[in-house]
Amino acid sequence: MQQKPQPARADPDIPARLASIVGEAQVLTSEDDVAPYCREPRDLWHGRPAAVVRPATTGEVSAILAFAHAARVAIVPQGGNTGLVGAQVPDESGAEVVLSLERMRAIRDIDPDGATMIAEAGAVLEELHAAAEEAGLFFPLSLGAQGSCRIGGNIATNAGGTGVLAYGNTRDLVLGLEVVLADGRVWNGLRRLRKDNTGYDLKHLFIGSEGTLGVVTAAALRLFPAPKGRAVAIAATQSPAEALTLFRRFSAAAGANLTGFELMPRIGMEFIVKHLEGARDPLGDAYPWYALIEISSGRSEEEAASLMQATLEEAFEAEELLDAALATSLAQASEFWRMRHGLSEVQRPEGGSIKHDVSVPVAKVPEFLERASAAVTERIAGARPVPFGHLGDGNIHFNVSQPVGADKAAFLARWDEVAAIVHGIVMELSGSISAEHGIGRLKRELLKEVKSEVELDMMRAIKRAFDPNNILSPGRML
Ligand code: ZN
Helix, strand or coil, rough: CCCCCCCCCCCCCCHHHHHHCCHHHHCCCCHHHHHHHHHEEEEEEEECCCCECCCCCCHHHHHHHHHHHHHHCEEEEEEECCCCCCCCCCCCCCCCEEEEEECCCCEEECCCCCCEEEEEECEEHHHHHHHHHCCCCCCCCHHHCCCHHCHHHHCCCCCCCCHHHCCCHHHHHEEEEEEEEEECCEEEEEECCCCCCCCCHHHHCCCCCCCCCCEEEEEECCECCCCCCEEEEEEEEEHHHHHHHHHHHHHHHHHEEEEEEEEHHHHHHHHHHHCCCCCCCCCCCCEEEEEEEEECCCCHHHHHHHHHHHHHEEEEECCCCCCCEECCCCHHHHHHHHHHHHCCCCHHHHEEEEEEEECCHHHHHHHHHHHHHHHHHCCCCCCCEEEECCCCCCCCEEEEECCCCCHHHHCCCHHHHHHHHHHHHHCCCEEECCCCCCCCCCCCHHHHHHHHCCCCHHHHHHHHEEEEEEEECCCCCC
16 A cells, blocks of 8 residues: 555645744755755756754754644654655655754763763764763764764664674664654654663664654764774785685674774776875775775774784785785875775766665675676677675665766666666675665666565555655655
8 A cells, every 4th residue: 555645735724834843044944945855866866845843842843743743744854865765855746844963063961970972863973972972982883974864863763884794784883863754743762772662662663764754853873983993905915705705704703893894896997096185096006896994992092903904914815805004104005995884976977877875685795796797798799797795784776887988878778687687696605785775766666576575564654654645755765
């Protein structure tokens, strides 16, 4: 059963009703003012909202949703607008209201003894990193968009990123939530307990719900002891299979202190050197594959560096790597990470890119890469796979750049065809068609193909229970 938002056309009274809650200045309606809220990073969707409303408090969010629930106005919550599946931008109907959390960015509290922090949904991820650091602690969620994505959006999408290997994804970092329900009621679930078996763990329903079940306004987050030292290296390998062997070696040597293990192909390094300002290849020669490896230490820089050095040497002797560059300064270490995080951006100047965010069991990553690359280049001659990602957790961004000189639009028009090939292989390997980006609008139809009727029924039942009027992000995910 597909639920539809009730009013399919714009109601001219909506902006005035919203203004009575937040004040006129916080209700945007002119084309110029709403433009930044209507485009998303991949430029696949362009919407037009009835209004953009920017509340400053949980109370205002509550009043907005109470009004929307009664008037059956569709609400699309938005954080930093960095999502990659189109969930956070309004559709073309002109009937949806974008609810931006950007003004709710306070860090309400940090508890150094309990290692927790309470932050509002609009706090930018990098601000949380800085606040934790100031308290002598560490918040490990780390991704390319961290300078602009906001924690509410990270929670709504259960964001992953490069820290998942050691610290888990967003779901593992949330202790409690404050959520405004579809009808405007506020659930204060900002608990900071590590143990709490008192019935259904409702916070987990909202984490990863992509704005379809409620609006997260604040979260209690787990913090960790700040590592005292980090060693970062880029190692070259012959193949993904060899990189996997290398991963196993580092995992055994460093255990929980292996805090990063990222895979990137030669073409990714070429794109970085060509398009990322100031970047250069850290190794003298060209190699087929690269692993970015990070080891942390709770004790010292020296401990991290010596474990990295020793493990690289063992791997070299065992012929599991071809060459390696160990960062010799903090600046170089962060430069290696900047290159890794720049990998999405540097594909842009190379033309159209058909993107997949998939995961397979870690041991199957080499087989997946081999089969998917062969299948895609067989279908489109000259297509250039640029697969990269989080080898340590089996999540690969299987992006395919257009053939050199090909027509961008014609290439992108084959998105579904290419995705069907890639996702087919993923399913054969018992993987997931969305590892960390979510479903949104991009993969809504695909969801029906990969979930059983039983699972979809449970999801729809939850949606109906939490949002009976279907006002929250209608048409996203389900
Ligand atoms: Zn990723």
